[in-house]
Amino acid sequence: MSAPPLPDVTAPGAARSRLLGTGERRSWRLAVVAAAALALLPVLGVGAEGLLRVPDAWSALGTGAMLRMVATTLALMVGVGAGTLLLGGGLAWLVAAHRFPGRTLFSWLLVLPLAMPAYVLGFAFLSVVDYTGPVQTAWRSLLGPQAWFPEPRSLAGAVVVLTLCLYPYVYLLARAALAEQAPAGYEAARALGAGHTRAGLRVVAPMTRPALAAGVALVLMETLTDFATVQYFDLHTVSVGVYQVWKGTFDRQAAAGLATVVLVFALLVLAAERRLRGRARFDRAGGTGRGLPAVALHGRRAAAATTACAVVLAAAFGLPVLRLAGWALADGGHGSGGAARFAEHLGNGLLLAVLTAAGCTAVALVVVHGRRMAPGPLVRFAAPLSTVGYAVPGVVLGIGVLVVTAGLDDALEALGVPGGTGLLATGSVAGILYAYLVRFLALSHQSIDASLAGLGPATTRSALCLGAPPRRVLTRVHLPQVRAGIGVALVLVIADVLKELPIVLLLRPSGFDTLAVRVWLLASENFWQAAALPALTIVLVAVVPVLLLVPRTRVPS
Numbered sequence: 011m012s013a014p015p016l017p018d019v020t021a022p023g024a025a026r027s028r029l030l031g032t033g034e035r036r037s038w039r040l041a042v043v044a045a046a047a048l049a050l051l052p053v054l055g056v057g058a059e060g061l062l063r064v065p066d067a068w069s070a071l072g073t074g075a076m077l078r079m080v081a082t083t084l085a086l087m088v089g090v091g092a093g094t095l096l097l098g099g100g101l102a103w104l105v106a107a108h109r110f111p112g113r114t115l116f117s118w119l120l121v122l123p124l125a126m127p128a129y130v131l132g133f134a135f136l137s138v139v140d141y142t143g144p145v146q147t148a149w150r151s152l153l154g155p156q157a158w159f160p161e162p163r164s165l166a167g168a169v170v171v172l173t174l175c176l177y178p179y180v181y182l183l184a185r186a187a188l189a190e191q192a193p194a195g196y197e198a199a200r201a202l203g204a205g206h207t208r209a210g211l212r213v214v215a216p217m218t219r220p221a222l223a224a225g226v227a228l229v230l231m232e233t234l235t236d237f238a239t240v241q242y243f244d245l246h247t248v249s250v251g252v253y254q255v256w257k258g259t260f261d262r263q264a265a266a267g268l269a270t271v272v273l274v275f276a277l278l279v280l281a282a283e284r285r286l287r288g289r290a291r292f293d294r295a296g297g298t299g300r301g302l303p304a305v306a307l308h309g310r311r312a313a314a315a316t317t318a319c320a321v322v323l324a325a326a327f328g329l330p331v332l333r334l335a336g337w338a339l340a341d342g343g344h345g346s347g348g349a350a351r352f353a354e355h356l357g358n359g360l361l362l363a364v365l366t367a368a369g370c371t372a373v374a375l376v377v378v379h380g381r382r383m384a385p386g387p388l389v390r391f392a393a394p395l396s397t398v399g400y401a402v403p404g405v406v407l408g409i410g411v412l413v414v415t416a417g418l419d420d421a422l423e424a425l426g427v428p429g430g431t432g433l434l435a436t437g438s439v440a441g442i443l444y445a446y447l448v449r450f451l452a453l454s455h456q457s458i459d460a461s462l463a464g465l466g467p468a469t470t471r472s473a474l475c476l477g478a479p480p481r482r483v484l485t486r487v488h489l490p491q492v493r494a495g496i497g498v499a500l501v502l503v504i505a506d507v508l509k510e511l512p513i514v515l516l517l518r519p520s521g522f523d524t525l526a527v528r529v530w531l532l533a534s535e536n537f538w539q540a541a542a543l544p545a546l547t548i549v550l551v552a553v554v555p556v557l558l559l560v561p562r563t564r565v566p567s
Contacts, residue, residue: 034480039384041376046392048373049399049448052410053273059263059413060270076251083247083275085165086172086240087230093173094229098180099222101322103210106188110307110315117185120319121178123326125552127509127526128175129238130545133533134330135171136162136242168243174326176232180225187221188214191302206305214302219286227283234275235403238511238530248272249512252405256516262412269409276403331549337542355544359524362439362514363507366446367454367500373447374454374499378462379488382470383480397455399448408516411445441517449513450506454499461495462488498558505555508548 104110105117123131139145139162149159160166191214199209237249248271256265307315373396381393399407415438465488473483511526518527525544532541 035384038376038380038480039386039389042380042384042389042396043392045373045377045451046395049396049451051414052407052445052448053398053402054410055413055417056266056269056273056406056410060266060268060273060409075246079246079248079251080271082165082245083234083249086168086245086247087233087275087279089165089169090172090176090233091226091230093169094177094180095222095226097173097322098177098225099184099218101177101319102181102184102188103214104315104318106185107206107210107214107302107304108307108315109304110312112316112319116316116319116323119323120181121556122323122553123175124178125505125549125556126175126327126330127511127545127548127552128172128232128236129242129511129526129530129533130334130549131175131326131330132168132171132239132242133538133541133545134333135167137333137538138329139167163243165243165245168240168245171239171243172233172236174322176229177322177326179228179232180222183221183225184218187218188302191217193302196302223283223286227279230279231276231401231403234272234279235405235512237405238515241534248275249403249405252409253512253516256409256412262409262416265409266413269406272403273406276401276406280401331546334542334546334549337539338546341539341542352543355523355525355528356547358522359508359526360504362442362446362524363504365443366450366507367503369443369447370451370454370503371458371496371499373451374458375484375489375492375496377455378459378492379480379484382462382467382488383474383483397452400450400452402449404445404449404510404512405516407445407449408513411441411517414444415441438517438519439522442514445513445517446507446510449510450503453502453506457499457502458492458495461492465491498555501558502555505552508551 101120105113105120137143146159150157195213195217196209199213200206204212234247235249237247237253240247241250248268252265252268252272255261255268377393377396381389402410469487470483473487474480478486508524509526511530514524514527515530518524523531525548529541529545529548532538533545
């Protein structure tokens with residue numbers, strides 16, 4: 011069936027159509043502002059209530075406990091930040107600037123740990139190096155029963171696990187920056203007598219500083235939001251405190267006060283990242299896109315490079331997956347409650363994931379399309395604010411949704427509805443979906459916006475000049491252009507929601523478990539074998555978006 015033609019602008023009804031289009035554009039402007047307000051509400055709620063309630067959090071936990079939490083959080087962030095900077099930056103330099111056996115394969119395999127949630131790698135790591143694990147058992151057999159061994163359940167153990175999980179953020183950004191380097195500066199340094207390593211440190215490293223800073227900032231935000239992995243290692247961070255205060259006392263105000271501390275940490279991370287970028291400008295001389303000339307490694311150096319990549323990949327992804335697969339085959343799903351319970355947990359997770367993906371895609375379409383329909387200062391200011399939730403730790407968003415729910419309850423009770431929504435005390439799927447929408451909207455927005463970037467604004471303006479109303483421009487012009495972006499957005503959001511833990515733990519109604527919740531609950535009780543099947547399922551699903559990322563991250567051979 012052929013599509014109806016666009017309206018004739020010379021027809022008598024064209025003026026009315028343009029007026030209708032103007033009215034619709036105003037509606038799209040309001041829709042973009044509403045999306046930004048929706049995303050900001052939980053963050054502003056925590057900030058408004060929490061700033062006045064920080065003393066409540068201190069009194070709820072005790073001053074000494076609070077100070078220890080802050081110190082532990084700082085130490086963890088410093089350790090993981092330094093570890094990922096060295097590991098991710100070093101691997102990026104190794105892959106981008108050298109040729110060795112397996113280099114092309116490792117260039118994308120090293121991204122796979124992105125699919126491994128830290129709370130899964132955490133218990134797989136402990137199962138190997140804990141007192142009853144094969145490493146310590148072999149150690150005692152070799153050196154005697156009293157031989158000293160580092161304590162795995164410690165700050166150092168948590169730093170190792172989080173570094174192995176999160177280094178791909180630094181690796182990807184640093185490698186992309188190196189691939190875009192113009193070789194002129196590096197070659198000039200070599201011509202002046204600098205060695206390969208010295209030229210890299212003195213010329214190339216400063217040019218990649220913005221990418222390294224952005225990667226480390228992402229790592230620190232992920233470290234800050236984690237409260238599941240660190241509990242395996244007996245650490246009490248500020249995020250753990252938020253969860254304990256809310257679940258232990260249901261004191262929303264004290265939890266909001268503590269969440270404000272987490273929010274301050276997040277803002278400090280963002281400020282530090284901006285500070286590291288500074289006012290420096292990195293203009294490339296000698297062209298772009300060629301990347302650095304790769305130095306061929308031979309003999310022991312080539313073997314060492316291949317071994318280093320293989321060891322990191324095995325520790326962060328290969329061995330944990332094999333460990334989980336072995337446990338899952340041995341357990342057969344009985345330990346996690348049988349097939350019916352597994353299907354129930356998987357169904358709950360998929361329900362949240364699909365609804366979140368659909369909601370994020372719809373709102374992202376509104377924002378991206380509305381920005382073209384109603385350009386102006388207000389829309390340019392509001393559109394980026396709609397994605398601010400991705401930079402906010404999950405525990406802060408969770409408490410923010412509780413604050414919003416409490417405000418809604420108060421408003422309903424003032425209108426004569428006893429008990430309000432009734433959602434605050436019991437938790438709700440609606441609250442989880444709201445928090446997820448705010449948290450993951452950035453993923454959909456970036457995917458759809460990138461797809462629409464291939465369509466020049468002139469096409470949109472031409473359609474509008476021909477009298478097509480904004481809704482028709484959306485269905486006839488913009489939607490066909492962004493189909494691929496919508497597909498990528500759906501996959502990214504579904505995978506991230508299935509892995510997500512802090513928000514669902516804070517806001518879930520009683521008896522509503524997902525695979526992630528089940529893994530954490532079982533692993534916390536050291537039922538590692540029972541947690542293997544749901545954990546392996548999460549990892550396999552999360553691999554899909556990573557594989558989608560691979561074509562964009564290949565290093566030229």
